Amino acid sequence: MSDPTPVAVPRPAPQDSPREAEWLTKIYQPHATNLTVRAALIGMVIGAAMSLSNLYVFFKTGWSMGVTLTACILAFSAFQLLQAARLVRRPLGVLENNALTTVASGAGYMTGGGNMAAFGALLMVTTVRPDPLSMIAWFALIAALGVFAAIPIKRQLINQEGLAFPTGTATAETISSIHEAASGAGASKAKWLAWSAVFAGVLTWFRDAWHWIPVTIPLPFQLAGQKLAAWTLSFKAEVVLIGGGALMSFKTGWSLLLGGLLTYGVLAPSLVERGIVTTVSYKAIVAWTLWPGAAILVASGLTSFAIDYKSIARSFTGLTRIFGGGGSRKSDEGIATLECPDWWFPTGFAVLSPFVVLLMVWLFQIPLWAAIVAVPLAIVMGFVAARVTGETDVTPTKALGPVTQMLFGAMTPGNLSGNIMSANVTGGIGLHAADLLTTLKTGWLLGAKPRHQFYAQLFGVVAGAIVIVPAFNYIIPDASLLGGEAWPAPSCVVWAGVSKAFAGGIAALHPTSRTAIAVGLALGVALALLERFAPKRLRAYVPSASGLGISMVVPGSNCIAMFIGAAIAELLRRVAPKFAEKTVVPVASGFIAGESLVGILIAILIVRGVLAP
Numbered sequence: 137m138s139d140p141t142p143v144a145v146p147r148p149a150p151q152d153s154p155r156e157a158e159w160l161t162k163i164y165q166p167h168a169t170n171l172t173v174r175a176a177l178i179g180m181v182i183g184a185a186m187s188l189s190n191l192y193v194f195f196k197t198g199w200s201m202g203v204t205l206t207a208c209i210l211a212f213s214a215f216q217l218l219q220a221a222r223l224v225r226r227p228l229g230v231l232e233n234n235a236l237t238t239v240a241s242g243a244g245y246m247t248g249g250g251n252m253a254a255f256g257a258l259l260m261v262t263t264v265r266p267d268p269l270s271m272i273a274w275f276a277l278i279a280a281l282g283v284f285a286a287i288p289i290k291r292q293l294i295n296q297e298g299l300a301f302p303t304g305t306a307t308a309e310t311i312s313s314i315h316e317a318a319s320g321a322g323a324s325k326a327k328w329l330a331w332s333a334v335f336a337g338v339l340t341w342f343r344d345a346w347h348w349i350p351v352t353i354p355l356p357f358q359l360a361g362q363k364l365a366a367w368t369l370s371f372k373a374e375v376v377l378i379g380g381g382a383l384m385s386f387k388t389g390w391s392l393l394l395g396g397l398l399t400y401g402v403l404a405p406s407l408v409e410r411g412i413v414t415t416v417s418y419k420a421i422v423a424w425t426l427w428p429g430a431a432i433l434v435a436s437g438l439t440s441f442a443i444d445y446k447s448i449a450r451s452f453t454g455l456t457r458i459f460g461g462g463g464s465r466k467s468d469e470g471i472a473t474l475e476c477p478d479w480w481f482p483t484g485f486a487v488l489s490p491f492v493v494l495l496m497v498w499l500f501q502i503p504l505w506a507a508i509v510a511v512p513l514a515i516v517m518g519f520v521a522a523r524v525t526g527e528t529d530v531t532p533t534k535a536l537g538p539v540t541q542m543l544f545g546a547m548t549p550g551n552l553s554g555n556i557m558s559a560n561v562t563g564g565i566g567l568h569a570a571d572l573l574t575t576l577k578t579g580w581l582l583g584a585k586p587r588h589q590f591y592a593q594l595f596g597v598v599a600g601a602i603v604i605v606p607a608f609n610y611i612i613p614d615a616s617l618l619g620g621e622a623w624p625a626p627s628c629v630v631w632a633g634v635s636k637a638f639a640g641g642i643a644a645l646h647p648t649s650r651t652a653i654a655v656g657l658a659l660g661v662a663l664a665l666l667e668r669f670a671p672k673r674l675r676a677y678v679p680s681a682s683g684l685g686i687s688m689v690v691p692g693s694n695c696i697a698m699f700i701g702a703a704i705a706e707l708l709r710r711v712a713p714k715f716a717e718k719t720v721v722p723v724a725s726g727f728i729a730g731e732s733l734v735g736i737l738i739a740i741l742i743v744r745g746v747l748a749p
Contacts, residue, residue: 137565141379143543145434145436146160146470146471146473146474147160148160148398148470149414151470151472152332152470152471152472153295153296153342155295155296155298155473156291156295156296156355156641159295159471159580160471161177161581161582163581163582163583164233164474164583165583165584165695166529167514168229168231168583168584168646169229169231169232170231170232170584170585170588170589171232171235171236171585171588171589171591171592172232172235174224174234175232175233175236175239175383175592176235176239176592176595177236177237178211179207179235179237179239179240179243179528179596180216180239180595180596180599181597181601182207182214182240182241182243183203183207183239183240183242183244183498183599184243184599184600184603185595186206186207186240186243186244186561187243187244187246187247187600187607188246188601188604188607189606189740190203190244190245191247191252191604191607191611192740194247194253194625194627195252195256195611195612195618195625195628203240203241203245204237204241204303204304204307204574204575204578205303205306205307205310205441205725205728205729206733207234207235207237207240207244207727207730208234208237208242208310208642208731209314209493209729209733211228211233211236211237211240212228212233212311212315214363214564215227215228225749228315229315230311230312230315230330230582230585231579231582231583231585232577233451234307234308234575234579234582234584234589235588235589235592236592237578238245238572238578238589238596239281239592239595239596239599240596241574241575241593241595242279242571242573242592242593242594242595242596242597242599242600243596243597243599243600244596244600245567245568245571245600246275246363246597246600246601246603247589247604248374249300250514251275251278251564251604251635252604252608252627252628253369253563253627253628253631254273254557254558254560254563254631255560255608255734256560256615256618256625256627256628256631256632257631257632257635258500258553258556258557259557259615259618259626260607260615260618260628261552261553263615264308265533265609265615266499268605268606268609268656270495270498271605272494272601273601273606274418274492274495274499275564275597275601275604276376276597276601277488277492278492278561278565278568278570278596279597279601280287280484280488280597280598281485281489281492281511281514281515281564281565281568282518282564282565282566282567282569282570282571282572283484283568283590283593283594283597284481284484284485284488284567285481285515285518285519285522285565285568285569285574285575286518286522286568286569286570286572286573287476287480287481287571287590288478288481289519289522289523289569290573291471293526293573294573294576294577295471295527295580296449297526299387299526299527299577300384300385300526300529301525301529301573301574302383302384302528302529302724303380303728304573304575304576305383305577305578305581305721306379306383306721306724306725306728306729307574307575307578307725308578308582309329309581309721309722309725310580310725310729311578311582313329313725314329315556324410327725328723329723329725329726329729330729331726332722332723332724332725332726332727333424333726333729333730333733334460334726335375335726335727335730336375336376336379336726336727336729336730336731336734337730337731337733337734338734339373339375339731340492340730340731340735340738341738343373343707344734344738345738345747347726348539350366350373351373351374352370352371352372352373352693353368353371353372353373354370355370355371359405360405360408360409362457364734366416367400367405367416367421368400368419368421368691368692368693369396369397369401369693369696370692370693370696371693371696371697372694372696372697373696374522375727375730375731376727376728376731376735377694377697377698377701378697378698378700378701378724379725379727379728379731380529380698380701380724380728381698381699381700381701381703381705382701382702382704382705382721382724382727383701383703383705383718383721383725384527384529384698384701385527385680385702386702386703386705386706387676387679388527388680388683388702389698389699389701389702389706390679390683390699390703391678391679391682391683391684391687392680392683392684392686392687392695393687393695393696393699394679394683394684394687395679395683395684395685395686396688396695396696396699399421399429399687399688400421400691400692401423401692402746404421404425407424408680412424412646412648414536417623418493420693422688422689424646424648424652425652425689426688426689426690427447427645427649427652427653427656428653428656428659429655429656429684429685429686429687429688429689430539430653430656430689431652431653431657431659431660432656432657432659432660432663432681432685433520433524433660433681433682433685433686434520434657434660435517435656435659435660435661435664435681436655436660436681437520437523437524437660437664437684438519438520439660439661439665440668441669443664443665449616449734459520471625472521474586474587475586475587476586476587476590485511492511492561493507493511494509494511496554500551500553500554500555500557501551501554502544502548502551502553502554502557502558503548503554505549506547509547510540510544510561510562511561513540513559513562514540514562514564514566515565515682517540517565517566518562518570519569520566520567521566521567521569521570522566522569522570522573523682523695524570524685524686525570525573525575526570526573526680527680527682527683530618531567532599539562540558540561540562540687541555541556541559541634541635542558542645543558544558545561545635554691556631559631567666568593568597568618571593572589572590572593575592587728630709631725639749653702656685659681659684660681660685663679663681663684664681668679671677701724705720705724708716708720
C-alpha cells in the first residue's frame with residue numbers, strides 16, 4: 137500500500153480534459169506516499185472511535201457529526217505526539233494523512249445514510265433484531281456498493297465539472313495548512329484556520345455546553361399571526377453553516393435563500409391556512425414539503441446525468457472486456473492510468489448485488505423481484521446524491537430515502553420491514569458514494585492517487601460495520617428505549633412513521649402532495665435543461681436545482697445561515713480577491729473543524745452526564 141518504488145509519471149492524453157491535463161502536470165504528486173499500513177490501521181481506529189461518538193449523537197439528536205475534518209486534525213496531532221514520544225520516526229505526510237482520513241471517513245459515517253435510522257425503525261415497528269453478523273454484512277455490503285457507485289461519476293463531477301464538494305475542499309485546505317505550518321511554510325493560512333477553529337470551538341462551547349448563547353436568534357416580526365421563528369425563519373448561531381455556505385458557489389447560496397423564503401415564508405403559511413398542514417412547526421411543514429423537494433432533486437439529478445449519458449455509459453463498456461477476457465487497456469498516457477478502471481464498477485455491482493439481494497430476501501422478507509429492483513434503483517439514487525453533495529455539501533438521504541419507501545410501499549404493500557430496509561439500501565449507497573467523492577475531491581486538490589483512496593474507503597467501511605452493530609446492540613438492548621427520554625432517536629421515529637404511512641403505497645399521500653411531486657419533477661427537469669442549454673448570459677440567473685430542493689427539506693434558518701456564508705465569500709472575492717484567496721477557505725474550514733470537534737466533545741460529555749443537555 138505504500139509507494140516503495142518510483143512510478144512513471146503519465147503524460148496528458150488527447151482524451152483528457154484541459155482541467156485533467158493541468159492536474160497531471162501541476163498538481164499530481166506521483167512519488168509522494170499515499171496509503172500505508174500505518175495510515176490504514178490508525179484511520180480505522182480513529183474512524184471507529186468517531187463512529188461510536190456519532191452513534192451517541194445520532195440517537196440523541198437524529199444527526200451525525202462530520203468526520204473528515206475532525207479525522208485529519210486528529211491524525212496529524214496523533215502523529216505529532218507519537219513522534220515526540222519517539223514511537224514513530226517518519227512524520228505523517230500530506231497525502232498519507234489524506235488516505236488516513238479517507239479510511240476514517242468510511243468508518244465514521246456508518247451511522248449515516250439511514251443505517252442507524254433504519255436499524256432503529258426496524259426494531260420499533262417489528263421488534264425483530266437480526267443477528268449481529270448478518271447486520272455487519274448488510275451494512276458493509278451496502279457501503280461497499282456505494283464505494284463502487286462513485287467510480288463512473290468521479291471524472292465527470294470532480295475532474296471535468298469541478299463541483300465544489302465543500303467539505304472535501306475544506307479538508308484539503310485543512311490538511312495542507314497544518315502540514316505546511318509544521319514545516320515553516322503557509323503560516324498565514326494556518327493561522328487563519330487555527331484562530332477561526334478556536335473561535336468556532338469557543339462559541340460552540342458557550343452555546344451548547346454552558347448555554348450562554350442561544351442556538352437561534354429570533355427576528356422581531358410575525359407572519360400569519362406567528363413569530364417568524366415558528367416558521368423556522370431565524371438566525372442560527374452555528375458557524376458550521378456559515379462555513380459550509382462560504383465553500384458553496386454563490387449561485388447555490390442564493391438559491392438556498394430563495395427556496396427557504398418561498399418554502400417557509402409563502403408556501404408553508406398557505407398550507408396552514410388551507411388546513412393541509414395543521415401545526416406551525418418544522419416537522420409538520422417538512423412532512424409535506426419533503427415531497428416536492430425530493431422530486432426536484434431526483435428529476436434534476438437524473439436529467440443532468442441523462443444529458444451526460446456518456447459518463448455513465450463508459451462505466452459499462454468494461455463488461456465486454458470482463459466477459460471477453462480482455463482486461464483493461466494498458467497505457468502510459470492520460471489520467472485514465474491513475475483512475476479506477478471503468479470496469480471496476482460493473483464488476484463490483486455484479487459481485488456484491490447478489491449478496492445484498494439475498495440478505496433482503498432472507499432478513500427482511502422482501503420479494504425476490506422487488507429486491508432485484510432495489511439495487512439498481514439505489515445506484516441511480518446514489519448518482520443523484522453524489523451530485524447534490526458536490527453542489528451543496530448536503531447528502532439528501534432524508535429526501536431520497538422516503539422516495540424509496542414510497543415506491544416499495546406501492547410494490548410490496550404492508551411489508552414494513554422491507555419498506556424500511558429498501559430505503560436503507562438507497563440511503564447507504566448514496567451516502568458512501570457521496571462520501572468517497574468528497575474525499576476524492578480532497579485528493580484531487582492535493583494531488584493524491586485515486587485508487588489508493590478507493591482502497592482506503594473499503595478498509596474504512598468494513599471497520600465501521602464491525603464496530604457499529606455490536607455498539608448499537610449494547611447501547612439499545614431493548615427497542616422500547618427508542619423514542620423515549622433517554623434516547624429520543626428522532627430519525628428512527630420519522631422512518632418508522634413513514635414506513636407505516638406508506639404501507640399502502642403512494643395512495644397514502646395527501647392529494648396535494650401527489651400534485652406537488654408532479655410539479656417538483658417538472659421543475660427539476662426544467663432547471664437542469666436551462667442550466668445546460670440556456671444562453672450563457674442567462675444561466676447565472678437560473679436557480680440551482682440542488683439549492684431549491686435542499687431548501688425544502690432543511691429549516692429556513694439553515695438556508696439563511698448558508699446564504700450569509702456564501703454572500704460574504706462572494707463579496708470578499710469581488711472586493712479584495714487577494715485577501716479572499718488567503719482567508720475564505722481557511723476560515724470556512726476552521727469554522728467547520730472547530731464546531732465539529734467541540735460539538736462531538738460536548739455530545740459525549742452530555743451522554744456521560746458531565747454536562748446538562
